[in-house]
Amino acid sequence: MAFTLYSLLQAALLCVNAIAVLHEERFLKNNCTVGWGTDQGIGGFGEEPGIKSQLMNLIRSVRTVMRVPLIIVNSIVIVLLLLFG
C-alpha cells in the first residue's frame, strides 16, 4: 500500500472517479443516507451540521467542481496508459 507518490496519485484519481460516478437517485431515497436535498435548510444554522450532512456536502461539491477536470485528466491518463503501459 502507498509505496510511492505515483501510486498515491493513481489511488486519488480512482477515488475521485468513484465519487463522480455515484448514482444520484439511489441517494435521494431514505434507505441509506439523509437526502441530497440539503439545498433547502441544513437542519439548523446555529448547530454544527453533523457528519452525514458534511459528507453529503463534500460529495456534492466534489462532483460539481471536479466534473470537467476529471474528463480532461481521465483522457490524458487513458492515452498515456495506452501508449506507455
Next chain:
Amino acid sequence: MHPAGSAAAGTPRQRKWPSKRRIPVSHLGMADPHQLFDDTSSAQSQGYGAQRGPSGLGYPTASASPQAAFLADPVSNMAMAYGSSLAAQGKELVDKNIDRFIPVTKLKYYFAVDTLYVGKKLGLLFFPYLHQDWEVQYQQDTPVAPRFDVNAPDLYIPAMAFITYVLVAGLALGTQDRFSPDLLGLQASSALAWLTLEVLAILLSLYLITVNTDLTTIDLVAFLGYKYVGMIGGILMGLLFGKIGYYLVLGWCCMSIFVFMIRTLRLKILAEAAAEGVPVRGARNQLRMYLTMAVAAAQPLLMYWLTFHLVR
C-alpha cells in the same frame, strides 16, 4: 536567441557564453582597470576588455581572440543587455508570485529555531512524561516562534529527521548487502506518500467532525513528521544490537510519540474544557477524543511499518 554576430564563428563553446555570462555582467561598457588576463588580441582589445573586466571569472585567454570579435559587436552588446533585463524581470515575477504557491513567509516561522530549542524538543520527543505545560504561548494573537517556546511546532526537526531516515535506511540496507541507489528513492517516496496520506486523512476527518481549530496544514505536517526521530533511533539501535535492541528502542519511542501526540493534539482539537482534564460530555467531544486517539495510535503503527523491513 543567438545574436547575429555568432553566426560567423560557430563553435559550441561560443554559444554557451551568453548564458553563462549574462547574469554576472552588470555594467556593460565599463573599462575595468583590473583585468585578470592580458588581452593579446590587439585589434579587438578595447571592446573585449570592457566586456571581460566586470565578469572576471577567470576564463582562459586561449579562448579570447575568437570570442573577442563576437563580444565587441554592438548587436551582441544589446543582446546581452536585453538578456540581463529579461532575467531581472523574470526574477521579479517569481518573487512576486512565489507567495501564492508556497507560503514563504509562513514557512519562515517554522524554521526559526535554535540549538537549544532543538535539544529540548528532541528530549521531549523521547521523554514527554515529565513535561507539565503543553500550551503554546501567544504574543498578540500570533503564536510565538519556536525559538522562544518549546511547545511550538517547527519544520526543521521533521525535515532533518526525514532526510536522516532515508540515509539511515540506506545504511541499514547496505549492511545487509541489499542496497541499490534506487531503493533510497523508493524509501523516501514511500515515507512521503504515507505522510501525505496521513495528512489528507486527518484533514478529511477534521472537516467531517467540524472541529474549529487553529491547527493549520503545516502544523499537522510538523506534528506528523516528529515520528521520524523515533524511527531513526530504532533503526540505529537495530543496527547496533540486532532485533532485540530494535524492538526495545522502537517500543519506547512508540510510547513516547503516542503520549506526545495525545498531549499536543488534545489542546488543539479538543474543546477547552476537556483539555483541563474535565471528563468529556456529549457526542461532539467524544468524536474529537476518538480522532485524537486514532491519530496518536496511527503513529506507532506507521513507525513500525516503515522500519521493520530494514532491520533483520
